Amino acid sequence: MTVDDWLAAFAAELRRRRVDPAALVAEAATHLRDSGRAPLQVFGPPAAYAVTLVDSLRGATAELRRAPSGEPRLEATKIIKRYGRSTVLHGVDLRVHAGETVAIIGANGSGKSTLLRICAGLISPDSGHVRIRGTLGYCPQDGGTADFLTADEHFVLVGAGRGSSRTEARAQGRTAAAALDWPRPGTSGVARQLSGGTRQKLNLVLAGLGDPDVLLLDEPYQGFDNGSYLDFWQQVWRWRDAGKAVVVVTHRLGELDRADAVLDLTPGSPR
Amino acid sequence: MRILTVAEMALREISRRRGVLILLALLPLAFYYSRRGEAYWQSVRFVSLGIGWTLSTAALFAGNAARTIEPRLRLSGYATHELYLGRLAALWTVGLTLIVPYFLLIRLDLDVRYGAVALILLLTVAVAAPFGLALSALLPRELEGMLVLLTVVAMQMMLDPETTVAHALPFWFSREIGTYAIENPADPHLMTRGTIHATITLAVLISMVAITSTIRLRRRPHMSLAAQ
Incomplete structure (x- = not known):
């Protein structure tokens, strides 16, 4: 070297x-x-x-780390969710403002992903209410992509839903991919041929397409190498600086100083 | 139009499943030649059942593959009907492409009423796509869906067509119109009954796809979305 x-x-x-x-x-x-x-x-x-x-x-x-200053973009109030006899979420409240990043932590099975899916409107709580101001982008922990489509085709498909033209969607997707140390998504083949980490980068890029106001990210860095993990937080901070409300489900407790606030779903922990 | 974007991407996905495409193209041929010998008049009905089965299977797999990405597409702004209509359009396009060589084969190989044959093939494509999608909505596991498809096609082949159960099967119309295509003189009521059956089946299946998609991808009542 x-x-x-x-x-x-x-x-x-x-x-x-x-x-x-x-x-x-x-x-x-x-x-x-x-x-x-x-x-x-x-x-x-x-x-x-x-x-x-x-x-x-x-x-x-x-x-x-910053104190919240913008208006609330996501307000989840008294969320209760049961699976059978087991209550996973016991009246959880979550408020995220514009320009704020909140990390959701907790043990396995504590309901982190469930809460995020409820906030995204993908599943219903047993009780509680979620209010979103603005548009929503969601990055699931896995899935969320089509095996036989290329990255560019994903950009066009999701971008069309947001009202972007093909050229705009491709350009925005490629730029966001490059920021995650994935410089040429257009030549990467179909999604099923991507490595786990690269597939999650695609997932993350799709969540941010069309510039949504609220971003819900469910452990999106699965399979990332260390550099990409740091790039991921850079992207989160760019979103935050642009006034987005960002929620990140994470299990890396050593990195909590990267978020502005933390919601711990571990049973018995202070909320 | 966003329906066309969904259709285009669904077509791209299907076109990359080479193994599926080969089976789609060849399986109906096996159905055709299984009856080409001593009971050649049945080969028209069998090839349509083969096309119906393979296209329904393709639709079943396409529907299941779309389950993980469709919630994301809804969140990104698509209406539910844009998603299922786009997918249906893609499957119908595949089906129309598939029936052209089989129509030509029958045109060259058999002396039958070709207009009726064309109608059977078109109606089979029309019904098979929503049938597979409806199954994928009701039975999200592919193995269960495949078993139901097998059962339906097997019953379609073996049941006495005059029974009530046979009338309830989705491809019953092919027997009616198929009989019209080969009999001489033919009873025109066969065409009428077959066409009515296919139309009703198509309407029921599309409604099932619409209802199941709408329920699965509905906006949940706990959500309150406001523009910024």
């Missing part, structure tokens, strides 16, 4: 972590020039070095 390649990879990893790379890359370049040694010997792999640096600069990412 040449110095330039290493510095480029390092800069990309910093950007993925929402850290401005200019000063840190310049500092690393100076150090490498002065030492005359190979970057892998001095710093190690660029991704690992970026993680170390960002962790040490954790205060720089603390600004990520």
Whole structure:
């Protein structure tokens, strides 16, 4: 790996972590020039070095969490859901504002996906009410794509529902795919030939097509590599900065500082 | 028009299932030649049953494959009728393409009333597509749907056509119009009865597809959607 390649990879990893790379890359370049040694010997792999640096600069990412300021876009009130004799959701309330990201966490079977499906209107609760202001985009945990259609055809099909022309839908889909480190979705073949992670990227891109106001994302990063996972959060923050209300079901408890608020569905946990 | 977009994508999906297409094209041929020898007059009815069975099967699988993406399409703005009408349009297109070579085969191979043969084939395509889609809505597991399809076609072949149960089967009309196509002199009431049966069957099946789709993809009463 040449110095330039290493510095480029390092800069990309910093950007993925929402850290401005200019000063840190310049500092690393100076150090490498002065030492005359190979970057892998001095710093190690660029991704690992970026993680170390960002962790040490954790205060720089603390600004990520924000208090809600926009109007409520999603209001779920007193949601109760039973499967047989088992009550999965016990009067859950969820409110998400424009420009806010909420993470839903909880143990397996605690009703995270059920709550999201209720909020999307895909299943009915036993009682409770959901109010959505604006348009809705939903990314399921799996499924949601057609095995024998290509990514471009998915973009056209979903985009047509949103009122986009073919050209617009394809362009928007390809741009969103590139932001998730999937640069050429048009040449990837039909969905059944995609890897699990790439298929989830397709799912995520489809959720955001047509610029919906509320995004419901059910563990959309299944199968993502680490870089794509970071790209995913970059995309979530772009949506949030654009005034979208974003809900992410997640089981990665170590990443909760990425969301503005957290709803824990674990039985007995404070709501 | 969004129905056309759904139809186009459904056609693309079906056209990529090469194995299904080959079976779609060849299975009716086996039905045809199973009766081509000593009972050649039955081969017209059998080829239509073969087409009905294969197209219903294709529709069953297409309907099941669409179940995961249709809720997403509803959320993205499609009306329910756009989804099932688009899929039906795609299946009818496949069926129309399928019957052309079989009509030509009968035209060259048999001395029958060709107008009646064309009508049987057209009505078979018209009925088979919603029949498969309705089954996929009622029996979401493919194996169960396949077993029901097999049972229906087997009963259609074996039951005495004069019984009430036979009248309730979706492809009963093919026997009536098929008899008109080969008998000389022919009873015109056979054409009338067959056409009426196919029309009613078609209306019932399309209604079933519409009702089941509307229920499955309905807006739930707990949801309140307001424009931004």
